[in-house]
Amino acid sequence: MKYLSKKTINVALHLLFFLAFSAINAYSQGFDWQYSHRTPSESPRFFGGIALGYYFANYVADVNFSETEIPCCRFRDGDGKQYNIAISAEYWLSGGDNALNFSLGYSKNSGTFSANPDPVFYLQDTLRTKLESEVDISHLQIKLGGKHRLSHSHCWVGANVSADIKLSGSFKNSESVTTPNHTFNDGSIKREINDGHLPGLASFILTPEFAIGYDVNLGLGLYASPRFSIAYNLNSFVQDDSWHSFKFGLGICIYRGIML
Numbered sequence: 001m002k003y004l005s006k007k008t009i010n011v012a013l014h015l016l017f018f019l020a021f022s023a024i025n026a027y028s029q030g031f032d033w034q035y036s037h038r039t040p041s042e043s044p045r046f047f048g049g050i051a052l053g054y055y056f057a058n059y060v061a062d063v064n065f066s067e068t069e070i071p072c073c074r075f076r077d078g079d080g081k082q083y084n085i086a087i088s089a090e091y092w093l094s095g096g097d098n099a100l101n102f103s104l105g106y107s108k109n110s111g112t113f114s115a116n117p118d119p120v121f122y123l124q125d126t127l128r129t130k131l132e133s134e135v136d137i138s139h140l141q142i143k144l145g146g147k148h149r150l151s152h153s154h155c156w157v158g159a160n161v162s163a164d165i166k167l168s169g170s171f172k173n174s175e176s177v178t179t180p181n182h183t184f185n186d187g188s189i190k191r192e193i194n195d196g197h198l199p200g201l202a203s204f205i206l207t208p209e210f211a212i213g214y215d216v217n218l219g220l221g222l223y224a225s226p227r228f229s230i231a232y233n234l235n236s237f238v239q240d241d242s243w244h245s246f247k248f249g250l251g252i253c254i255y256r257g258i259m260l
Contacts, residue, residue: 030096030154031217044221044257045092051103053084053251055231057111061243065115065131065173068195073115073131075198080111080135080245086143088253090225097149107164109137116178128179131193134172137201137237139164147213154215162231164205171198199238207233207247221257226250 033043059078066072086105093099113133119126145160173196177189184191213227229249237243 030149030152030215031223033220044259046258046260047090047092047223047255048258049088049090049253049255051084051086051088051105051251051253053082053086053229053249055082055084055229055247055249056080057082057109057245057247059111059113059243059245061113061241063113063198063238063241063243065133066197067193069197073117075113075115075131075133077115078111078113078135080109082107082109082247082249084141084251086141088255090253090255097152098146100146101143101158101160103141103143105141105143106167107139107141109135109139111135117175126179127177127182130176130178132174132176133196133198134174135169136172137169138167139205140167141165143209145209147211154217156213156215158211158213158227160209160211162205162207162209164207166201166203166205169201171196173198199241202235202237202239204235205233205237206235207231209247218254222255224252224254226252 031043057080059080061076061078063075064071065075084105084107086103088101088103088105090099090101112135115131117129117131119128142163142165143160145158147156147158149156173193175191175193177183183189209229209231211227211229213225216224216226218224227250229247229251231247231249233244237245
């Protein structure tokens, strides 16, 4: 049997060295990114990006509404929507199956409450009306959470907690006649309620959120992470009364790797 040449041994050692480091440097989120074809390299673990989200909200509430300090009715039914934009960061732990994430952003909530006051006797008939309150609230939003890859795939499940700090908020209240062929005294069928009053908005909202998603490879050091999520705020949106919201959302974040 002939001995292997020194050159052959060197080539074999270099190949083994390369394969060993390729196996040790596990892909941080499962993508087969090769940063160098000549020397071993690591994929980034830290990623930064921009996140966008849209939520549909179903309100579960018991909020008192009054006009000129006189209690009128309670808002219990309503729905709304929320838009989010944020700067997001994600850090993958050793092993590449778990990541921590953080985001800082802005959210805008808009929606409508409705209620039917007790009918009144008017012009020898029963006058029925509908009250509506249009909601407009914005928050500074801070999220902290994590996610786990399922069976080493690109599918994942995750959870986070959102701390929303109120920036602004307003209500626009109105009443409409719902009885056919009837109007208010001035002939109109809708009036703005300038003296309407609802409880004050809470300055801080804490909301847990659960999500499922999929990471999509967009090229070297770049991936998109679309998601579907469900959230419910722990404390009320208003002081003294109860206003909670079930939110169902779609979102996406585009991440780029950052070598630290």
